[in-house]
Amino acid sequence: LVPAEGLRLEVEAAPAGEDKPRRLAVVIRRAAIVSVAALHRFISGQRDEEEYAYHALQCLDIVLKHRMAMADRSLPVARGVFFRGPGTRSLGGGAEVWLGYQQSLRPCQTGLALNVDMAATAVLEEKPLLELVADKVGHVAGPLPDAARRRLNRDLRGVKVVTSHTGMTKAIRHLSRGSPFQETFEREGRQVSVADYLEAQYGVRLTNRDMPCVAVGNGTVLLPMELCRVAPRQRLMRLDEAQTSEIIKIAAQRPGDRLAAIDHAVNRQAAFPDDPTARAFGLSISSRTVEVGARVLPNPMLAYGSPGRYDPKGGGSWNLRDVRFLNGSSLPSWAVVCFANQRFAAEDLEAARGQHGPTFMAEFVDMLNKCGVTTPREFPPVVYPDRNATVYSAVTEAKARAQAAFGAPAALVLVVLPDTGAALYREVKQASDSMLGLPTQCIVSRKAGIGCPARGRPQYCANVAMKVNAKLGGCNTRLGDVERLPVLGARRPFMILGADVTHPRPGEGGPSIAAVVGSMDATATRYAARVTMQRGGQEIVAELKAMVKSLLLEFYGATRGMRPESLLFYRDGVSESQFQEVYYKEYSALLEACAEMGDAGAEYRPPITFVIVQKRHHTRFFPKSTDQSNRDRSGNVLPGTVVDNDIAHPHDFSFYLNSHSGIQGTSKPAHYSVLVDENKFGADGMQLLTYHLCYLFCRCTRSISVCPPAQYAHLAAFRGRLMLRGEGGSDTASSASGGGGGTVEFMSINPRLQKAMFYV
Template sequence: MEKSSSLPLPPISKEPEQSSHRDYAIKTRPHAVGSTGNRIELCTNHFNVSVRQPDVVFYQYTVTITTENGDDVDGKGIGRKLMDQLFKTYSSDLDSKRLAYDGEKTLYTVGPLPQNDFDFQVILEGSFSKRDCGVSDDGSPSGTCKRSKRSFLPRSYKVQIHFSAKIPLKTVLVTQRGAITPDKSAQDALRVLDIVLRQQAAERGCLLVRQAFFHNDRTYVDVGGGVRGIRGFHSSFRPTHGGLSLNIDVSTTMILEPGPVIKFLLANQSVESPRQIDWIKAAKMLKHMRVKASHCNMEFKIIGLSPKPCNQQLFSMKIKDGEHEGQTREITVYEYFKQTYTEPTISAYLPCLDVGKPNRPNYLPLEFCNLVTLQRYTKALSGRQRASLAEKSRQKPLEKMKSLNDAMRTYCYDEDPFLAGCGISIEKQMTRVEGRVLKPPTLKFGKDEDCKPCNGRWNFNSKLLLEPRAIKNWAVVNFSFPCDSSQISRELISCGRKKGIVRSEIDRPFALVEEDPQSKKAGPVERVERMIAKMMKKFPDPPHFILCILPERKNSDIYGPWKKICLTREGINTQCICPTKISEQYFTNVLLKINSKLGGINSLLEIEISCSIPLINKIPTLILGMDVSHGPPGRANVPSVAAVVGSTCWPLISRYRAAVRTQSPKVEMIDSLFQPIENVEKGDNGIMNELFVEFYKTSRSRKPKQIIIFRDGVSESQFNQVLNIEVDQIIKAYQHLGESDVPKFTVIVAQKNHHTKLFQAKGHENVPAGTVVDTKIVHPTNYDFYMCAHAGIIGTSRPAHYHVLLDEIGFEPDDLQNLIHSLCYVNQRSTTATSIVAPVRYAHLAAAQFAQFTKFEDIGENENIPELPRLHERVESNMFFC
């Protein structure tokens, strides 16, 4: 018999807690592989790599670059040019060995150089000794003919090369399972090979973004706002169960539309005239962008804008002739350029670009400046831009396969002299692999109706909700004046009755509240506060549920403040909509979300109802989904939001509760899973305390003896941190609640951001829903597999990549794969299988929703991480994230 648990309201122990730390090692691949499902022939964007000289050893050297005066030089800007010139000048000294240079401080060779240390003097023709060519506040105009000529004089650099390490190539040549466990040497050898790929791309003049490269050609998509999505290729070497392979994938990055800066600003701010430009926004947008000046054909980096317009901005210019030679006089930027070059006309009344240094401004009129080509745009895209990019950049499977095969033929990776020196050759055809298509789980709806999804999809139109919840004491609030609130409420009631909510359980809304016209000009937070106040006047008590009609379909400014106030302060369940087309299908999808938030169940898996889930149905098992949402690009001070969802109502695997906290910006490891004893006074023992207590309350007073963790958003380099930091915190939280034992853990990382694609070997459609691959292209020693649980309707499907880091529960491969497949069918707001397990998807939704809470809060650079408000007790256990 299981002993009674102290989980719900544990006494706080004052005794020192026992040590719970364990050192976990990443699980190796079991001997068995999955066998269930129908076999299917696939090909994948991995290309087999053969190595004829496996005993090759790479020699690593450290590179130091200085000027003639001994000043350090950052290799990023000039390093590749220097290395090219060094090789041309001193090839014989280097024994004619090819160099693989990372562009900064490290280079590699195949075999050793003649000696361990070198000191070279390298002269670069045409290097710029000065980058001034505007007008400067140092007392003289820069950019005169004399200065321009002097800028193109040759310049000498000192390059020191020092031996640092040997890296055997054979460490990555794992051809049989378990032959070698890849270690740091293997990662270093892969890094060398990947650096060669980057060097190839750099020599072709490509834009490099990590392991992706982009050409300046016409393969771009215009997403508006002066921004383009440019298509290129990701390429990297990967060790796989079938040997070394080259993984190539189509990749897209954002670049600025090259051309006049003024044209970019007009497009970026969606205005027609320069006089309409918001120059405060423009200064933030332009900072760090690179421009080429048309009057002197030189490049500069923008640091800001001038305080005054071009025709008013003064600077001190030295007089060069006459009786006042050597003295200075004040002159405007406009007058200087009019006298020296040509008259600024369009930009005479506009600010100038400052391309100097913080204490030494250097002003250029806007119309003389053009954004340079292949310049990355790293700021956050708007919702409209993201939608446009997704629509225009997607490729059907056949089109993507053609792009990848063409790239292999065009770029001839293995013809590189460095790779050829290693005896490396790469097949030009995609790797063939055998997959399996798992059978979909059976779903249960109202009136005990069964449904077998077809290719990951099912129709809810003729189905009844399994456990419908009453919709009473509710209201409709309308921030969107063109909508007919009354019609929307009638349609929702009609749909609810068709889905099994009986007439007595769904009332007409208590109130229809329209926003006052004068409120539309207020800020988002104030608009929400006014609406709440207006609504409360019509309600004797707070409503149980509110249907909120938003003015914009996506990324409405109202959404974050509305959710924050309703969920944290008022304790009201709420559903936001913005119907562009009213239909029964639309309201069916809305009703699925509403029923879930109110505590209902739309459908369950047949294996849940029959309690036939292997290893879970007999032993209390908690399933966790964990994710961290980071702030948008360009806002480094925005706190990250960590969300964990935990299953409830064991033995069900379809019901979840979320717990959310903020943490330091850009930190991926969740640091609030367990809070020390001294935080009890704040009422916060950490995320896991909430989830453990909820599990106990909803699972017949049982404590979890098994915990399955699905962790999203971490890279391979962070796997050990998940095992030895996050799991340790969960154990501490468990023991802090008065438990002496430790549950068994199964820890799985779920990745969507990878570059492996699966294609049908015969046929032009996406792979079927339920496709699994656990051989050949998987990791040589670690336990991982690919699963495409969903049906790809648009573009090319991307499978989820699951890494099993730990499995103390002891799942057989088939049982684990079928469990994961089933968890893609339990998302209560969906009528399709999701591309990743529902707990991870829920955690992502919860984190994203809470991230909206701080969207309009001004967070200073040095301020502490703001704490998120806690959910109101009336909604804290609900699936608010649906």
């Protein structure tokens, strides 16, 4: 053990870029003695030392990760370890993907389990800095355009570079205004350019007279780009859309391949069973995966307008062929704003037939009508904004054109986007959701087959029709056998709530956005939302009491004077270390919101069930190789597979539920932890209700991986992030998240949309 007074050692080391070694003092102090016995007692049923048990668990996690984290060829990130090897692929933009694994020790009903899963992360390619600049902006010669300079200032901030003339490693702070031949500093009483200094001091003659320097360290040291090389093993935190799509494809592994990769990581790459560090701490790791018992819950029956009773079968997906929505909405007045090229888009938006058959508008209107959404007989007017027109003015013009064409206020504006770029989408939603209070539905011209060959257009139109119906107050479907379910089948008013908080990207700063949604009808399909801004990084929903009270008042008005007799609260995005704090603060906020809804002299205190939903974990289920009946076509476990034994928490009411069918890669189950169950659902009732709710997501004809209330809260929170506007009116992603350090404005959701599902 380290003595109580600590250890002091003196070592010699030569930092990178320095010739002479330095003599350094290293002090090791004893922080605490962690008792592993507390962990044993916790697993066996004693909860009075839970905090100490988790301290021991963290220490053992470090022990198991130590050997691989210290290896020269590895990149340790949080609980993951990544490697550059045969699986490395380029992501474009100067990045590449490294494969590795995530590991964590978990307390389970059967004792301690080591959870290992495959993982991937993006890493900057080790290359000359000028090549990275070319990857980012395609420009390394001639004056740097302002737009390219802004992007490089954002993307290169924090990137570490190694200099070729000194070998030192420094982090980039920003770009200089001038080139090395223009930037000067005072030396021995006179001004010297960076280029002249380097030639005189190091004999380095620069050739690039156009590119700026990079300011490193505290910003006072300027380095020419041509003398810098990207330092190795730097994780890239911010990916663009193309890079994100590519890393998902690379990381997606079929169940059999993933299981083989996990086995390779455990027994060969990390070699946990033979780890000498683990053995030194008395740990013994099995080389085999754990076999657990599971049940497959029955799928629900659904009710549509036609047919009245619909069986989606056990595959977790179905389609809208010959199906009408349960409650189709009315679209009496609408218009289109097209930001795509008018020359190619006009025919698909204005004519019934084109040179290749039915146009997009004809097929979309036909799909709306078939599904039960009533529309005018005439096609909507189309606005093609001038290049200099603002998005707000374009949507406002569309609103006026709809009023003129149909003699009624616009109920919806369909917005055609040229691509999936975030900036234009952000402006559209700010104009519609905040300034005008008018629902908009965005579509991408290429995906809709507008101005290009159409592929899969009927299914695309059906998916958009579901969103439109939900935004206009309609109901696509409901559960047909609700009598089997607790609370919902009792024929008494209830409310299902969902909550989530979205945070700024690491290193950007800025506020967090909290969202709470609440069901407004007896079918648990229509959810009103409340969205607020709060201090960045704060996971607790600061205004939960006010948001829930507002939703209760909304429910009171929507149901003509009724109050929910039961509350079911799904909380998304909370880590296990935050369970206790969330319980104390947010459960109390629910109680306070209800108390303020009571009548004079009569307490309003409905029973509450508080559930935390987690998707950011690494537990995966694989069907046994000998069992062909309990797997879907992709090789994943069936929708409805639930596990609540062996690997579940040793004390808490928790379960894993795989509620969706596999599309690509290996399915990940959601983990549900029930902190409070005053409604007395019990394990069977909670699992069945949660699974059946997954069939009611309004955006697709699939059972989804997380119950809709949590998913709707997630969508509403991300829509709220689009409502951030940085100082000076800039709506770019960086300034909106507060990365520039300026004042951030939150554009609140227009009161006209308080009841609408604008966020889907």
